Amino acid sequence: MKGILNKICLAVVSTIVPVSCNFLNVENVGKSDIESFFSEVPALEAANYGVYHTAYGVFDSYLFTYAEVVADELVLNTESGADWVPYQDFTNKSSDETGALGMVWKNAYNVINNINEMLYYGPGLRKTFPTQAATVDNVLAQAYFMRALMHLQLCLCYGQNYTFTDNAGHMGVPVVDHILSLTEKIARNPVYDVYSSIVSDLNTALDLFPAGADYSSAYFANPLAAKALLARVYLYSGNWAQAESYASQVMAARQLTPRDGYRNLFCTRTPANDESIFRFNGFQLGKSSYKMYYYAEPKARPSERVKALLADDADIRKGMLKYDDEYSDVVMKYTCTDVVSSEEDRYYNPVVLRVSEMYLIHAEACCERGGSGLDDAAKDLKALQARARGIKPEDVVLTWSTKDNLLKLIEEERIRELCFEGHRLWDLTRRHKELVRTDDNTSIVRKITYPDYRFVMPIPAVELEANSNMVNNPNYD
Numbered sequence: 001m002k003g004i005l006n007k008i009c010l011a012v013v014s015t016i017v018p019v020s021c022n023f024l025n026v027e028n029v030g031k032s033d034i035e036s037f038f039s040e041v042p043a044l045e046a047a048n049y050g051v052y053h054t055a056y057g058v059f060d061s062y063l064f065t066y067a068e069v070v071a072d073e074l075v076l077n078t079e080s081g082a083d084w085v086p087y088q089d090f091t092n093k094s095s096d097e098t099g100a101l102g103m104v105w106k107n108a109y110n111v112i113n114n115i116n117e118m119l120y121y122g123p124g125l126r127k128t129f130p131t132q133a134a135t136v137d138n139v140l141a142q143a144y145f146m147r148a149l150m151h152l153q154l155c156l157c158y159g160q161n162y163t164f165t166d167n168a169g170h171m172g173v174p175v176v177d178h179i180l181s182l183t184e185k186i187a188r189n190p191v192y193d194v195y196s197s198i199v200s201d202l203n204t205a206l207d208l209f210p211a212g213a214d215y216s217s218a219y220f221a222n223p224l225a226a227k228a229l230l231a232r233v234y235l236y237s238g239n240w241a242q243a244e245s246y247a248s249q250v251m252a253a254r255q256l257t258p259r260d261g262y263r264n265l266f267c268t269r270t271p272a273n274d275e276s277i278f279r280f281n282g283f284q285l286g287k288s289s290y291k292m293y294y295y296a297e298p299k300a301r302p303s304e305r306v307k308a309l310l311a312d313d314a315d316i317r318k319g320m321l322k323y324d325d326e327y328s329d330v331v332m333k334y335t336c337t338d339v340v341s342s343e344e345d346r347y348y349n350p351v352v353l354r355v356s357e358m359y360l361i362h363a364e365a366c367c368e369r370g371g372s373g374l375d376d377a378a379k380d381l382k383a384l385q386a387r388a389r390g391i392k393p394e395d396v397v398l399t400w401s402t403k404d405n406l407l408k409l410i411e412e413e414r415i416r417e418l419c420f421e422g423h424r425l426w427d428l429t430r431r432h433k434e435l436v437r438t439d440d441n442t443s444i445v446r447k448i449t450y451p452d453y454r455f456v457m458p459i460p461a462v463e464l465e466a467n468s469n470m471v472n473n474p475n476y477d
Contacts, residue, residue, distance in 0.1 A: 004140070006172060006282070010171055023126045025334070031352040033350045034117060034121070035121065036444065038117070038118075038125065040125070040129075041125050041129055041132045041135055041136060042360075043124055043476055044118060044121070044122050044136065044139050045135070045139055047114060047117070047118050047473050048118065048139045048142060048143065050114060050168060051111055051114050051115055051118075051142075051143065051146050052133075052146075052219075052220075052280065052281070053285070054107060054110055054111050054114065055108075055146060055149070055150065055280070056106060056281075056282065056285055056286075057076055057285070057286060057412060058103075058104060058107045058108050058111065058150075058286050059280060059350065059352065059422075060256045060280070060282070060285070060286055060287070060289050060350065061100075061103065061104075061286060062100040062103055062104050062287040062288075063153055063157075063422055064289050064334075064350060064420075064421065064422040065084065065100075065274050065288070065289060065292055065300075065422075066087060066100045066104070066157070066422070066425075067156075067422045067424055067425040067426060068088055068300070068419075068420055068422065068424055069084045069087050069088050069300070069423035069427040070088065070090075070423070070425050070455075071428060071435065072303060072305060072424065072428075072435060072436060072437045072438065072441070073302065073303055073305065073415065073419050073420060073424045074300040074301065074302060074303055074306075074331075074420070075300060075301050075302070075303050075440050075441055075442060076088050076299065076441075076442050076443070077298065077299050077300065077301075077442070078442050080297065080298075080299045081292070081299035081300055083099060084299070084300075085124065086099070087099070087101075088442070088443045088445075089102060089443050089445055090445055090448075090454040092457065092458070093458070093461075093465065094458040094459060094461040094472065094476060095459055095461045096460075097460065097461075097462060100157075100457070101457045101460060102460045102462070104153070104154070104457075105154070105157075105459070105460050105463065106460070108150045108153060108154050109150075109154070109176065111146065111147075111150050112147055112150050112176050113176065113179075113180070114141045115144075115146055115147045115150075115476060116147075116176065116177065116178055116179050116180075117179060118139070118140065118142055118143045119140060119144070119147075120178075120179055121207060122136055122139065122140045122143070123136075123140070134210040134213070137209070137210050138208075138209065138210055138213060140208055140271060141204075141205040141206075141207075141208035141209040141221070142205070142221040144201040144202070144204045144205035144208065145202065145205045145221035145226050145229070146199070146221060147177075147201050148197075148198040148199075148201035148202045148205070148229060148233075149229060149352075150171070151175065151194055151197060151198050151201075152194075152198050152229075152232075152233060152236075154173045155173050155191060155194045155195070155198075156236075156425075156426055157365060157456065157457055158172075158173050158456055158457055158473065159171055159172035159173055159188075159191050159194065159428070159456060160429070160451070160455065160456055160460060161191075161192070161236070161372055161429040161430045161432075161455075162191055162192075162195060162236055162237040162238065162430065163237075163430065163432070164429075164451065165239055168190065168191040168192035168195065168237070169190045169191070169192060169470070170190065170191055171188045171190065171191070171473070172188060172189050172190055172191035172192075172193065172194035172195075173188055173189065173194060174186045174187065174188055174189060174470075175189045175194055175197045178297045185467050185468060185470075186467070186469060186470075187250070187469040187470065187471075188470065188471065195233060195236075195237050198233055198333070199230065199233060202226045202229055202233070202327070203232050205221070205223075205226045205257060206223055206226050206227070208391065209222065209223045209226070209335035216276055218274065218276040218277055218279050219279060219280070219281045219349070221278060222277075222278070223254055224250055224254065224277050225277050225278035227246045227249050227250050228247075228250045228277045228278070228353040228357075228358060229278075229353060230242070230246045231243050231246035231247040231250065231358060231361045231362075232353070232357070232361065234246065234365075235361045235364065235365065235397070235430075236426065236430050238365075238430075240365040240368040240369055240423065241365070241369070243361055243362075243363055243364075243365040244365035244366055244369065246363075247358040247359075247361040247362035247365065248362060250277065250355065250358045251355065251358050251359065252326045254275060254355050255273075255275065255355065255357070256275050256355050256356060256383070256384075257271070257273050257274060257275040257355075257356075257387075258273055258387070259316050259387050259388070259390050261273050261274075262316045262317070262319075262387070262388075263319055263320065263332070264338075265351070265354075266320065266332065266333045266334070266335075266348075266351070267332060267335060267336060267337045267338065267348075268336065268337070268338040269336060269338060269347070269348075269349060275354050275355040275356060276351050276353070276354050277353040277355065277358075277447050278351075278352045278353040279349050279350060279351045279352055279353075279354075280349060280350050280352065281349055282347040282348050282349050282350065283347055284347070285347065286349075287334075287346075287347065287348070289334040289347070289348075289350060290335060290336075290348055292334070293330060293331035293332075293333070293334050293335065293420070294335070295323040295327040295330040295332070295335060296327060298330050298331065300331070300368055301329050301330060301331070302321050302329060302331060302419070302420075303437070303438050303440060304331075304438040304439070304440045305415070306321070306415060306419050306437050307321065307329065309412055309415055309416050310416055312389065314389045314390065315388045315389055315416070316387075316388050316389075316390070317388050317416055318418065319332075320333060323335070323337075331420050333420050334348050334350060334420075334423065335348065336348045349423065350428045356384060356417050356418070357417075357418060357423075359380045359381075359383060359384055360380070360410065360413060360414050360417060361385070362376075362377075362380050363376075363377040363380035363381055363410050363413075364377070364407070364410050365377075366380070367403060367406050367407055367410060368403075370403060374403060374406055377406055377410065378398050378400070379393070380404065381396075381398060381409060381413055382394075382396040382398065383412065384413060384417060385398075385413070387429075388416070388417075411427065411431070414427055425455070428450075428455075429450070429455050432450045432451070433450060434447060434448065434449050435447065435448040435450075435455075453473060453474050453475040453476070456473055457473075458472050458473050458476035459471070459472045459473060459476075
């Protein structure tokens with residue numbers, strides 16, 4: 001069997017800076033070489049850097065962009081952005097091995113496979129080197145977090161949203177929680193099982209993170225990141241009580257970035273008062289998202305919907321659609337502006353989880369709770385709008401009379417705050433909404449009514465051909 005899922009790789013990188021990455025394939029080097037590699041704690045730490053390195057590529061090259069191209073927040077240049085046209089037009093095929101369809105599957109499972117090697121050999125290092133047990137536990141906790149994150153992204157891309165069926169029993173993706181054998185043929189798990197595995201991994205991570213460790217850096221998974229991801233997972237699965245609880249815990253622990261530092265949150269390498277909970281370090285790595293939105297000749301621009309929602313000149317977020325007087329109607333969330341010595345130094349550190357999202361999760365969960373929760377939700381929206389407009393929360397005026405009115409305001413605030421960060425498609429599908437693109441969109445598809453098979457990608461052909469237990473999504477056969 002030569003399918004992607006049985007290619008067990010181990011990423012090996014520098015133990016100091018994640019500059020480069022080599023892969024050791026189990027088929028070629030054998031189990032003894034892997035055991036030898038994991039004979040000391042620094043090797044486990046090196047493998048951890050490799051996981052972040054590979055995961056960065058998955059997000060930068062594909063995930064941040066895919067959920068926007070397929071949704072309604074951007075207008076694609078069909079010439080410079082030609083690689084994304086099949087996704088915008090929903091004509092992508094299982095045979096696409098080099099685009100998002102094939103590469104998200106391949107590289108995300110590479111990350112998971114690498115993690116499973118770490119989780120298999122890591123506990124032995126704790127016994128062999130008891131004085132380094134805290135270091136081992138910290139790395140293993142990060143590994144559980146990253147495995148949860150990658151399983152979630154895979155399930156979003158290749159499986160319909162959690163509430164697509166009443167019991168989430170529809171097809172998700174394979175849950176790979178062990179080292180696969182070369183002859184093992186695994187099948188897709190129901191979405192319910194995928195989410196259960198994700199929650200289990202995040203709770204295990206929370207149990208493993210050592211008490212008293214320095215978790216001030218957002219460039220490595222930490223307990224706060226695990227809670228933030230749990231808040232997102234529970235939001236996506238419609239567990240409002242748990243979503244509200246975990247979002248509250250994160251909001252209590254980390255403050256919003258002040259208004260005067262908002263642009264720097266995205267456009268500088270070391271922003272002050274950073275509200276980021278988890279973000280990737282892009283030093284000397286690829287810059288696909290930067291090139292996608294490069295202000296001088298962007299492959300994609302904000303849609304009329306986004307610009308209309310950010311029409312208020314007082315809203316600091318409107319400034320994220322402008323580089324200077326010459327370059328406007330652009331996306332600045334992936335452009336570093338604080339280093340000009342060379343183009344190579346213009347790397348960015350994309351955000352995966354941040355406090356603003358927690359306010360929006362909390363608002364939506366409170367709104368769904370009803371009763372006094374409606375006022376709690378309004379309070380969250382006022383906090384975000386006050387920061388954006390430079391006024392006090394009590395001076396923000398929200399006009400709503402029903403739960404549905406307020407949910408609409410929350411949806412619009414999610415667009416203002418989280419646009420182009422890889423959320424919009426998942427927001428549409430989990431709320432069972434139509435996809436309606438504005439007139440400026442270049443796609444041949446302007447509207448899709450929920451539910452629709454095109455809201456997920458087909459399974460890559462190479463996997464279907466190699467594994468008789470693997471089945472494609474409906475209507476893609």
